[in-house]
Amino acid sequence: MKTVLVTGIFGQLGWELRRSCPESVRLVGVDLPEVDITQGDHVARMFADHSPHVVVNAAAYTAVDRAEQEPEAAYAVNRDAVRLLAEACARHGAHLLQISTDFVFDGTLSRPYSPDDAPNPLSVYGASKMAGEKMTLEVLRDRCTIVRTAWLYSSHGANFVKTMLRLFEERDEVRVVSDQVGTPTWAANLADFLWALLQRERVPSGIYHFTDAGVASWYDFAVAVEEETRPKRRKRVWVRPIRTEEYPTPARRPSYSVLDKHSAWSLWPRSPEHWREALRRMLQELEQPPSC
Template structure:
């Protein structure tokens, strides 16, 4: 039995949609308090657990700047609690982390063992969670770093862009932050593989290819137009990070090197535009006639 911590987020919902022989139990906020070590143990001891996938996190990047305690509680304290439970029970632990643990100044894809240099409270809190796992239970834990996750569910860049493209006469989108969009569907499959096969270590997973947020937005419009998801086509203007200041600082370049994951998991990620097309198909199918 694999326990998924999280119920309503993009990753948890993508895991729920995977057709698998594995028994997955989803525990949301109303089912388990991962910030309380004692309560966490009492809840999880009710199950015959073989692995835990942590699909929960504090992900409000800008809000974290004014709520550091809340960010660290979910991204550090709760992660340490889960790692200790997994160590005590000798079960595998899969945890999802982020490209925001890096500084963004390297200029070439980040390797799993590159040094930390978070630029935000969110990034620092995710770094702290990783460090807790590496200190407590590195031998049977898998940290999967990813970036720019989206799906047909919840709030994400793709759904926000579709909404704005149907409402606004034009859009301005940042073109000097470079990374890789990642469909939650592919990420979910990787997490399940790690849990099922007891793969340990730190690995990077994103879809294939590289893009700026501007590139991503342009592709969303082009593909959504083809799939009749937009009622209009609007101009999209590239702008700099300087022109669109945010409370949290983002890495300028956070492409992740996926070689160790491709070798360990024996998978080849699909290009982000291919995955985007598939997710837009899901959004189209879920819309009322």
């Protein structure tokens, strides 16, 4: 039986990985405060206790704007902890699957970003995640996998969808940026893809991109949430499109971060799901929360 150790098990992706874990896998989940992957002794004890065949690093510093004021904290988790994990994997012969982000790109292309495109992050968060990718590849070479994803949401944890649901209850109008374009991703679909990789006899190495299908702006995403939930709410909330400069943030975001997923989708036994259908299924799940 393959032992898969997941860091950040209490986060959105960790939660989805835990509840969809195949019976053929022994899953070990760790998170703060018991295990701090920025501490070398914690990482060493984690490997000694569990002897994982694969480590999925779903832990990350994801506070994009706060990272501009806390770069040391962002790099400690997104780069230095990744180095510790990669070195431990190298010593123990384990495979590292590192989760990364569309924020490693600058958004200047007019086509979807392929895994081979050169990163050029605009923010501390993006730069720290890129640094984690470099650490992974430098230490482990062909015994690692990097999966970049984008705009992640789930019925578990805090995310854009839940923020919109709260605002729709509180307000009659919500302003959302319309000139940043990417693809929403239901964490349940990402988890399913990762299990498809991890159940292979040999986990594929290299860099892959995974999101749901389709393209949207944050405005489009918010409109979809409003439309899907309007019957239950029994009132319409106006979602008003605004430009990025009308909603200034400490961190710069890529204006276009659509990812080319074809190499990843070719390894997934399911057909890609359009983000709108995935959103609908997640919202239905919120109506009837799972027991686990």
